[in-house]
Amino acid sequence: MNTANRYTSFVKQFFLSYGCSIVNDHHSHFTIQLTCEMDEEIMNRPFYWHYMKKMNREGAPMQLTFTDTEQKKNGGIYLHAGTPKLHTLYNTAIQKGRTARLYEVVREISGRNKAMSPWLIVNALLHYRGKKAKDEPISIGINLIHGTMMLGMMDKIQNIDFETKVSDYTFPMSPVISLTSAYKRMERHIETYVSSLDNEWAIDSLHHLEKEKKLLESFYESEDIDLESFTKEREQIDNRYKPYIEMEVINGGLFYISQDTSAQWIYH
Amino acid sequence: MLEIRPDHSFIQTLQENLDHPDKLATWDGFKLAHQAAQFKTVPKFEGLLSLDHLPHVNFMEHQVEAAETVVHQMNGRAILADEVGLGKTLEAGLILKEYMVRGRAKKILILTPASLVNQWIQELNEKFYIQAASPRKKQASWKEWDVTVTSIDMAKRENHREEILSIDYDLIIIDEAHKLKNHKTKNYQFVQSLKKTYCLLLTATPIQNKLSDLFNLVSILKPGYLGNLTDFKKKYQKNAEEEDNIQHIHSLVGHLMIRNRRKDTGLDSSKRKVVNELLSFTEEETAMYQKLEALKANHPSFTWLTLAKELCSSREACYMSLKQLKKNAPEEKAKVYDEYIEAIGQLPHHVKAKKMAELIEKTEEKFIIFTEYRATQFYLQWYLQQHGITSVPFNGKFNKSKRDWMKQLFQNKAQVMVATEAGGEGINLQFCHHMINYDLPWNPMRLEQRIGRIHRFGQEHDVKIYNFAVKDTIEDHIMKMLYEKIEMFKNAVGDLDHILEQIPGGSFDQQIQSILKQSDSQGEVDIKLSNLVSYVEHTVNERRESS
Missing domain, CATH: 3.40.50.300 (P-loop containing nucleotide triphosphate hydrolases)
Incomplete structure (x- = not known):
C-alpha cells in the first residue's frame, strides 16, 4: 500500500467511525459529510456554532473533499504527510481514543461459560531527545491475572474483534494485579529496554554537552562573559544537548481476551 | 544513567475513565488513535523529515543543504547569510518546520522589520503550514501564541517586554540581523537577553563595515566564542590587514555561518x-538642460547635480525642486527661478x-x-x-x-x-x-x-x-x-558587494553621498568619484591575486 492510500483509508475510517458519511467516493477523490459535532470539533469555526446555538438554530455542518493526487483540477484537500487537516484529525483521533475497556468478541456455541483474562495494554511513544531527536513507538500488554508481559501488543490484536460489551457465554475475570502496579512494571521494562540499547546518540550528546560546557566555563574564567549570561547560556546548552527519553502514552486500556487467543501468542 | 521522563498522568486518567464508560473509546476509536500516533512518529535521527510534509514547495539544493547543516551539524544556532534573493527565508522556514516536526520547537519568536511581518506570516502559512500570530498595539497574548512574528520595536515596548523576556523560547529567528551590529543599542541588548534554545540570524551582509559587527552577531549565538569585545578589537582591529588573523576569524565563524553565493547555486539558470x-534629449530638452548649467555659478554643486539629474527623469521632478528652491530663497532672489519654471512648463x-x-x-x-x-x-x-x-x-x-x-x-x-x-x-x-x-x-x-x-x-x-x-x-x-x-x-x-561595504571610512553608498554633499564643483565630484572607483578596482585586483 502506498502512503497516499494509507492516509486515505485512515481519513475514511476516521470519519465513518465517528458517524460521518461518505457522500461521494471516486478513485483518488472522496467527499465527507460532517456531523454537527465533528464540524464543531475540527473545522475551527467557533463563532458560527456559538451563533447558531444562541439563535436556537441547527446549523449546517460542512462537507470536506479529500484527494490523494496533487492535481488541483478537482479541488479537495491533498493528503500527504504534512496536510494540516490531517494533523487536526490525528490530534482529534488521539484525544478521542485515549482510553478503552474492550471485550474480545467470542462466538461460543458449546454453551459453556468462557473466562476472559484482563490485560492492560498501553501504546506509547519514546521520545529520544538530545543533540538529535527521534521517536520510537512501543506497545506493551500485561496479563493482570498472572503477569505475563507481551511486546508488540497492537500488532497482535490488530485483527481481533473487540466490543464494548461482553459477549454471551463469557465472563470477565477480576484482575489480580492492579493497573498501577502493572503500569509500573511497564515503566521498569522500558528502563531495562533502554539500557540494553546502543546509546551512541546519548553518548554523543553528552560528549557535545561537556565540550560546550567547558568552552563556556573557559569564557567565563577569562572574563569574556559575565555571570548572568554564563548562567543563562549554561541552561540553554542543557536544553540543546542533554540527552533524555520521554515516555508519552498515546492510549491504553483494559482488554478482556480469551485464553484461546492469548495462548497462541505465548506458544508461537 | 540516561534520564527517562515517565508519563505520570496516564494511568490515573484510565482509572477514572473506567468508571465513566461514556469517556471510553470503541475499538475503532482506539485503533485510530494508535494509527494517528504512528503517522506522527519521527522515525529517525537523520535527514530532513519536513521535506515530506511540504511536497508543494520546490526547495533548491543549497536550501536543503543549508537546513540540514544547521539542524544536524550546527545544532540549531547559525547565521544564514546567503546573498540576496537566494531564499534565506525558505531556509529558515525549513529549519523551523524540521524542529517542529521533530518535536523540538513549540514556542517560536520571529523578529523582523515591521514591513516584513505580513510577508512572513503569509509565507509560513502558505509554504510551511505554520499558523503564526502577530500582536497589535494593545492586544497580545505572548504566552498562548506558539509562533509569533513581530518587529523588535514592538517586542521591546514596555507592555510586552517583560512578558517576552520571561518566556523560554525554543527557537528565535531574527531577520535582517545586520541591523543588530551595534552592541550598545537597546535593540541589541534586548535580543541578547531573550531566552532561547535555538537561534537563527538572517542577513545578506554579514560583514558590513567592521569585523566587530560580526563579533556582535556571533555573540548573540555563542557568547564568548570570539573572546570579549575589547580583546577582540585589540587583537584584530589593528592588524585587520593581516591575512592570518582574518583567516582565523573566518574559520571560527565558518562553524556558525552559512553563506551561499548566487554563482554557486543553480539560480543563474x-x-x-x-x-x-542611451537616449537623446530632444532639442527643447537639450536647451533646458543647458539652461540649468547657468545655475552652477552661484549655487552649490549639489544643487545643480540634483536638478540636472531630475531633468533626466522628468519635467515634473525638476519642477518640484525649482519650486522648492524658489520658496526657500530670499524674496529678492526668488525671481531668478521664474524663468526656469516657465521654461520647464513648455517642454x-x-x-x-x-x-x-x-x-x-x-x-x-x-x-x-x-x-x-x-x-x-x-x-x-x-x-x-x-x-x-x-x-x-x-x-x-x-x-x-x-x-x-x-x-x-x-x-x-x-x-x-x-x-x-x-x-x-x-x-x-x-x-x-x-x-x-x-x-x-x-x-x-x-x-x-x-x-x-x-x-x-x-x-x-x-x-x-x-x-x-x-x-x-x-x-x-x-x-x-x-x-x-x-x-x-x-x-x-x-x-563585490562585500568589497563595496568594506571601504574604509564608510560604505560605498555613504562615500558617494558625502562626495556629492561636500564637493564644490563637478570637477571635484569627478575626481573624487574616480578615486573611489580606483580604490575599488585596487581592492578587486588584490583580491584576485590572493585567491
Whole structure:
C-alpha cells in the first residue's frame, strides 16, 4: 500500500467511525459529510456554532473533499504527510481514543461459560531527545491475572474483534494485579529496554554537552562573559544537548481476551 | 544513567475513565488513535523529515543543504547569510518546520522589520503550514501564541517586554540581523537577553563595515566564542590587514555561518539580460538642460547635480525642486527661478517616457519601473494611463496592507508597477520579469537590490533589465563612470558587494553621498568619484591575486 492510500483509508475510517458519511467516493477523490459535532470539533469555526446555538438554530455542518493526487483540477484537500487537516484529525483521533475497556468478541456455541483474562495494554511513544531527536513507538500488554508481559501488543490484536460489551457465554475475570502496579512494571521494562540499547546518540550528546560546557566555563574564567549570561547560556546548552527519553502514552486500556487467543501468542 | 521522563498522568486518567464508560473509546476509536500516533512518529535521527510534509514547495539544493547543516551539524544556532534573493527565508522556514516536526520547537519568536511581518506570516502559512500570530498595539497574548512574528520595536515596548523576556523560547529567528551590529543599542541588548534554545540570524551582509559587527552577531549565538569585545578589537582591529588573523576569524565563524553565493547555486539558470538604453534629449530638452548649467555659478554643486539629474527623469521632478528652491530663497532672489519654471512648463513629453511606453506596448508582459522621484512616479502613471496601459504605484511608505494590495493588483490586474526607490526592499515579484530602471541611482549596488526583487529564487524566466540614461548628461556620466566599471569588477570577483561595504571610512553608498554633499564643483565630484572607483578596482585586483 502506498502512503497516499494509507492516509486515505485512515481519513475514511476516521470519519465513518465517528458517524460521518461518505457522500461521494471516486478513485483518488472522496467527499465527507460532517456531523454537527465533528464540524464543531475540527473545522475551527467557533463563532458560527456559538451563533447558531444562541439563535436556537441547527446549523449546517460542512462537507470536506479529500484527494490523494496533487492535481488541483478537482479541488479537495491533498493528503500527504504534512496536510494540516490531517494533523487536526490525528490530534482529534488521539484525544478521542485515549482510553478503552474492550471485550474480545467470542462466538461460543458449546454453551459453556468462557473466562476472559484482563490485560492492560498501553501504546506509547519514546521520545529520544538530545543533540538529535527521534521517536520510537512501543506497545506493551500485561496479563493482570498472572503477569505475563507481551511486546508488540497492537500488532497482535490488530485483527481481533473487540466490543464494548461482553459477549454471551463469557465472563470477565477480576484482575489480580492492579493497573498501577502493572503500569509500573511497564515503566521498569522500558528502563531495562533502554539500557540494553546502543546509546551512541546519548553518548554523543553528552560528549557535545561537556565540550560546550567547558568552552563556556573557559569564557567565563577569562572574563569574556559575565555571570548572568554564563548562567543563562549554561541552561540553554542543557536544553540543546542533554540527552533524555520521554515516555508519552498515546492510549491504553483494559482488554478482556480469551485464553484461546492469548495462548497462541505465548506458544508461537 | 540516561534520564527517562515517565508519563505520570496516564494511568490515573484510565482509572477514572473506567468508571465513566461514556469517556471510553470503541475499538475503532482506539485503533485510530494508535494509527494517528504512528503517522506522527519521527522515525529517525537523520535527514530532513519536513521535506515530506511540504511536497508543494520546490526547495533548491543549497536550501536543503543549508537546513540540514544547521539542524544536524550546527545544532540549531547559525547565521544564514546567503546573498540576496537566494531564499534565506525558505531556509529558515525549513529549519523551523524540521524542529517542529521533530518535536523540538513549540514556542517560536520571529523578529523582523515591521514591513516584513505580513510577508512572513503569509509565507509560513502558505509554504510551511505554520499558523503564526502577530500582536497589535494593545492586544497580545505572548504566552498562548506558539509562533509569533513581530518587529523588535514592538517586542521591546514596555507592555510586552517583560512578558517576552520571561518566556523560554525554543527557537528565535531574527531577520535582517545586520541591523543588530551595534552592541550598545537597546535593540541589541534586548535580543541578547531573550531566552532561547535555538537561534537563527538572517542577513545578506554579514560583514558590513567592521569585523566587530560580526563579533556582535556571533555573540548573540555563542557568547564568548570570539573572546570579549575589547580583546577582540585589540587583537584584530589593528592588524585587520593581516591575512592570518582574518583567516582565523573566518574559520571560527565558518562553524556558525552559512553563506551561499548566487554563482554557486543553480539560480543563474534564469539569466539576467541588461540593456543600457542611451537616449537623446530632444532639442527643447537639450536647451533646458543647458539652461540649468547657468545655475552652477552661484549655487552649490549639489544643487545643480540634483536638478540636472531630475531633468533626466522628468519635467515634473525638476519642477518640484525649482519650486522648492524658489520658496526657500530670499524674496529678492526668488525671481531668478521664474524663468526656469516657465521654461520647464513648455517642454514636451519626456523622451524616456516615450521610450518606456514603446517597450511596454510591444508586449503583454508585466513590467516594473523604478524611479527615484515621486513626481516622476505620478507623471509616469498618468502617461501610461494616456496610452491605455494599466499601472499601480508602489512605495516604501505604504502600510503593510496597502503594499500587499498593490502587489496583488499588479499580479492579477495591472500590467505595470511604478515604484520609487523606497519600494526596493521587502517585496517579492517573481511573477514579473521585465524591469525598467527609469533613472539611475548613484550607487550601482542599489540597482542590484532592485533587480533582486524579481531575479530571485522562484523566478522561472530570464530577466530583462533596461537601464535608461540620457546621452551627454549627468546620467551618461554616471553610467560611464560608475556603472560600466563596477559592472566589470563584478564579473571579475563574485563578492563585490562585500568589497563595496568594506571601504574604509564608510560604505560605498555613504562615500558617494558625502562626495556629492561636500564637493564644490563637478570637477571635484569627478575626481573624487574616480578615486573611489580606483580604490575599488585596487581592492578587486588584490583580491584576485590572493585567491
